[in-house]
Amino acid sequence: MSLERSDVEKIAHLARLAVSENELDNVASDLSNILDLVEQMNAVNTDGVTPMAHPLHMSQRLRDDAVTEDNQRDHFQGVAPATENGLYLVPKVIE
Amino acid sequence: MQWETVIGLEIHAQLATQSKIFSGASTAFGAEPNTQACSVDLGLPGVLPVLNKGAVKMAVKFAHAIGAELSQRSIFARKNYFYPDLPKGYQISQYELPIVGEGQVDISLENGDSKTIGVTRAHLEEDAGKSLHEDFHGMTGIDLNRAGTPLLEIVSEPDMRSAKEAVAYARKIHQIVQYLGICDGNMQEGSFRCDANVSVRLKGEEKFGTRAELKNINSFRFLERAINFEVERQIDVIESGGEVVQETRLYDADKDETRSMRTKEEANDYRYFPDPDLLPVEFDQPFIDAVIADMPELPGDRCDRFEQEYGLKRADAEAVTASRAVADYFEEAAKIAGDGKLTANWVTVEVAGALNKDGLDIAESPVNAEMLGGMLVRIVDNTISGKIAKQVFEAMWQGEGDADAIIEKRGLKQITDTGAIEKVVDEVLAANPDQVANYRSAEEKKRGKMLGFFVGQVMKASQGKANPKQVNELLVKKLAE
Numbered sequence: 001m002s003l004e005r006s007d008v009e010k011i012a013h014l015a016r017l018a019v020s021e022n023e024l025d026n027v028a029s030d031l032s033n034i035l036d037l038v039e040q041m042n043a044v045n046t047d048g049v050t051p052m053a054h055p056l057h058m059s060q061r062l063r064d065d066a067v068t069e070d071n072q073r074d075h076f077q078g079v080a081p082a083t084e085n086g087l088y089l090v091p092k093v094i095e
Numbered sequence: 096m097q098w099e100t101v102i103g104l105e106i107h108a109q110l111a112t113q114s115k116i117f118s119g120a121s122t123a124f125g126a127e128p129n130t131q132a133c134s135v136d137l138g139l140p141g142v143l144p145v146l147n148k149g150a151v152k153m154a155v156k157f158a159h160a161i162g163a164e165l166s167q168r169s170i171f172a173r174k175n176y177f178y179p180d181l182p183k184g185y186q187i188s189q190y191e192l193p194i195v196g197e198g199q200v201d202i203s204l205e206n207g208d209s210k211t212i213g214v215t216r217a218h219l220e221e222d223a224g225k226s227l228h229e230d231f232h233g234m235t236g237i238d239l240n241r242a243g244t245p246l247l248e249i250v251s252e253p254d255m256r257s258a259k260e261a262v263a264y265a266r267k268i269h270q271i272v273q274y275l276g277i278c279d280g281n282m283q284e285g286s287f288r289c290d291a292n293v294s295v296r297l298k299g300e301e302k303f304g305t306r307a308e309l310k311n312i313n314s315f316r317f318l319e320r321a322i323n324f325e326v327e328r329q330i331d332v333i334e335s336g337g338e339v340v341q342e343t344r345l346y347d348a349d350k351d352e353t354r355s356m357r358t359k360e361e362a363n364d365y366r367y368f369p370d371p372d373l374l375p376v377e378f379d380q381p382f383i384d385a386v387i388a389d390m391p392e393l394p395g396d397r398c399d400r401f402e403q404e405y406g407l408k409r410a411d412a413e414a415v416t417a418s419r420a421v422a423d424y425f426e427e428a429a430k431i432a433g434d435g436k437l438t439a440n441w442v443t444v445e446v447a448g449a450l451n452k453d454g455l456d457i458a459e460s461p462v463n464a465e466m467l468g469g470m471l472v473r474i475v476d477n478t479i480s481g482k483i484a485k486q487v488f489e490a491m492w493q494g495e496g497d498a499d500a501i502i503e504k505r506g507l508k509q510i511t512d513t514g515a516i517e518k519v520v521d522e523v524l525a526a527n528p529d530q531v532a533n534y535r536s537a538e539e540k541k542r543g544k545m546l547g548f549f550v551g552q553v554m555k556a557s558q559g560k561a562n563p564k565q566v567n568e569l570l571v572k573k574l575a576e
Contacts, residue, residue: 087238094231
């Protein structure tokens, strides 16, 4: 399976990655190679094998439902570029 | 042309946990902005999510309540998109292997029939923060207190055929999650949100039409109106030769219309993949059994029990079990009163009416279940009549004390002394010789109605305190003499 330049542009945009015009062909080719490897693996018969969701053969530990975190707003907002009235400020989002 | 409406609902129920789904920050509503957003909720580098057991238990309860299959193994996935109120750039949700599989609920239709609506799945996920679009010098304010609050997203099959059915289904789910105590159901505060997928097709057509997803609906009334508006809009589009576009539309309650969100097409390309930070969730049968053992009685079961145990009619049993709070109120009062039917009548008519008039919730009722039960006992033991009880109820509502105190203070005790009633009956008969003569010469079948006049006079003369049954008996006896 091979990816076109336009596929790469779309994926890059969705992931908000800046891929310059002259990198597109190389990235498309690299990603296509990865997909080829996946194709190869797809050829293996996996009947009766449970799809793997995680490389560790363990299940999720659960936490008791209790509040354990204090308010550290000032601390966290110390590194934010802009805040006001306790809110983080971001460039205007227009829906 | 005959059109058919097809509706599926996606309901987001905020789970009533103390802490967030993947962190130990509080989920309490109404706190100062960002005071309940910890490093996990903010998606700071190096943090790891740890799943809240309380949220998992609530999902198990829901699965059991709708007879759904519970996945013994479920996985969390990342749903990737960029929006400022989603700090990580992805929402942790479930895609393949959701925790709750297929289930179903029965809804009652207006004509009294019931209909089964399929639930496709329900999955756990985290809520996003809130964007405040008021003007902050041309910027948007972000409050992340809500980020990471556990949600159970309940997805229905496209089984509903009218706005009314959609509302009945949404109410049913609302009732179930409230009964289970897994969601407070507050639609105004956004703890219970409904998105509706709506499409139309010609009657008899098998294929579904193109659907629009309606968002921003924060009451059952608006759900019905938004769907009805959208159905009309889609029919207009098709009948005038156009095509319905698959899109998300926002409902505007002020204008009572839906309008396109103008979101770019790519917004739905979420590139889900299993979240490497979270292991598969697995639980054993003892865990499930313990959760189920801890479940409260469900509305349907309670309704059946009320029918049998208290001898209620189906409609009354449904009315008093509509919410857990009302059902608890009814049951407490009925136990004291010792008469289920009488209690159901009072709860659905007088109590509901008074609450409605004062804009109160049952939990805020000035007359609590114990007080109501205490008054109903006095009807049952003939201390007061049903009519006088209305006065007593009104006085209790105004805070004048309990029923016995009011009956005593106002001298409302019913007269059951036959001699005393007879005296009043005699006076009434003596004062109305013409009516007495008319009654005696009337045909048997007309007498019933005429008797009412005398009963009314006696009740009036006794200030409503004479026992109506005894008054009737005495009048019939004396008029026959």
